[in-house]
Amino acid sequence: MTGYAIETKGLTKRYKGGILALKDLDLQIGHGTCVGFLGPNGAGKTTTIKVLTNLIAPTSGEAYINGVDVVRDPKEALRQVDSLVEVPGMPDYLSPHEMLSYFGKVRGMSTDAIHARITEVLATVKLSDWEHKKIGSFSTGMTRRLAIAKALLHDPDILIMDEPVIGLDPKGMRDIRDIIKGKVKDGKTIFLSSHLLGEVAETCTEVILLERGQVVGKGTVAELTSKALARSIDVTFRHPLADADLARVRGIDLVKGVDPLGDRVRLAFDGSPDSGAAILSQLVSMGLGVTSFTPQAATLEDVYVSVMGDERGVN
């Protein structure tokens, strides 16, 4: 038994038609961590999650949850795991109460425990008023909340979530973010795939970057951002810049973007110190009255772009 909550060794998945989705993927996710799984479309994030949740079989390699081989003993491996994968179909002929009762019984929960937890989780995802209504009448956001409720039902030690906030409005996204943060505080292990870098940066302590089925970067958010180049500079001027002056600043070769932010202007650039110095020199020579020139700390997006390359961008 390994000490990791989730581990893969040499995980490879080749789909019919020869598409290689995962190539010798090695992952180690410790207990009590919240790990963000980032990558462009087709990187293999969902494939990894599906292997870990017994939805697809790997071509080769191993996957473990709490040291139990998911492929050889999925029933045991998934006991302390719950998941939200892609956009699952919902049994439209059932009510949330009936659906959650089913999953509670699968987990061996007692009837009283099921009823109590159903009330709790539906309150958590703000679906209490819909407990006995047919799921067929739900909106996309509501079914998403219900899927999250199902993942929380038996209070698993490990939560695996694939794009959990898809289909949710900003308030819903914030609610889910708070739920995840709460679970992290409770010492649960969260493995979260998302394309919303801000969400991942806010909720996750560690990040794994995946491209073409292989890990291309991993570490804590702090480690990664400290290594990444800052790609923006905040500049303040003696007087707010007129449109003509902003146009002159945009005309500087090394400046990739100009974003007026009230009392300052944020300039985007390639992040290299030489470029920064050259930009500063040109701003001063323009006589615009530069009063401060502050490179910003790298964000997760900066990390992502620097690892994946500009043309891949965020998926």
Add this chain to the structure above:
Amino acid sequence: MMADIREDMAHTVLSVRYEILKHMRRTRLLIALSLAIVLPVLFYIIPRVANVSFASTADGFMSNILGFGSFLIIISAALFAGDAVSGEFESKTALLTLSTPQRRTSIFIGKYLAAMLAVFTIVTLYYLVGVFEVIGIYGVSKVPIVTMRSYLLALLYATAVLSLTYFFSSIIKGTMASTLLSFFGLIMILPIVSSLMMVAKVEPWFIVTYSAGLITNVFLQPGFGGGGGGGGGGPPDAFTSYSPQFTTGVEVMAAYAIVFFIIAIVLSVRRDAE
């Protein structure tokens, strides 16, 4: 191991319960139950309305009604099992159910057993209506003793048809395609193949729809044509009609039920929820 088996049984029963709930809440069960009642009732009403007499014997009457029994079984199997596996993947409900700590065998066998219970209910109702009609027309004492034999044969045929339908559902991606292939395969393709074999003077003993003839053959009814297992008399170029041998027919139906069930479950369990 026993605890594991008990848990698997409990998961299977859970799957059966929820699948039956699905059938009950959708109109399919209602459609099939209606057919099971209306079809035999028509055999009672139409002679009355047309002022013609019923069959001369209760056996003949039951045999007439049950001539449509195999048709009803095929329709019911297509309704309840045609999309049992393919539907789970097509609608992506598999993303919820398969990522739980229960064996896939428990889930898919549960769905099969639920379909079987539904079809058995349809068949039982069909026979009950027929028996009541016989009692009404000919009297209680005239209810053919072989009705129970025919009923058991119908149930056995139903399991064979269900297994074949489940097999199609496990290999075909789309629900519409799997349901239609099951339906037309059993209503049209297999009977055509049987007929062609008989024209070539080969008894199609291994085709399950041919064995379904036993359901009505068990009744004490004189007929025309040759005996079972061989060609009848007559000129050599006459169409040779066969009728299924009892033991062979039972064995064929049981074999279809078991073999296609096992293949279907194995394929379902190995299928990726892509």
Add this chain to the structure above:
Amino acid sequence: MTRTPGRGGVAPALSLVLLVAMAALALAPSMTVMVAEGSGAPPLSELPQIKVANLSFSNDNPKEGQDIVITAVLANNGTFDIANVSLTFAYGEVNITTVRNLTVPAKGNRTVEVTWKAVKFTHVMSAVPAVDGVPFAKVALTKSLTVAAKPIGNAYVVFAALVVVLLTFVAAVAAPSVWEHMRKR
């Protein structure tokens, strides 16, 4: 000079013809006429006066496998006994048996019985007489008989098959656990 037959020669010729005709008529009933059906047979009036007058069964609603006694009555309307008669019983195109060496008395009947194990389904039963081996299909008699098929099979066999099938389904639920347990050992 030619001699023309005179009136005096006609009467003796006619007398001779009459004598021959009377003799033929007297002898006719005892003549055996060889008739081949459909091959220039003599007129019906010259066939033996025999026919199958009746065909009956000991059970008009038999079940398959039962022994049925088929009774045929041969009638002879002629004035002479007819010997060397045979009677062939059949169902459809299938012969049951031929009873030979029968003699049917003049103006009398001869009853012939055979036993037949009933074959299922509806048949046209026939009794066809023959004299000196020549069949007379036109004076044969046919009658329809419906034999009910034996109940086929056995409910216990079907029940056992159903139980085997259902047990297989149940065993399939437990099989993965058993297999895993064996694998871990």
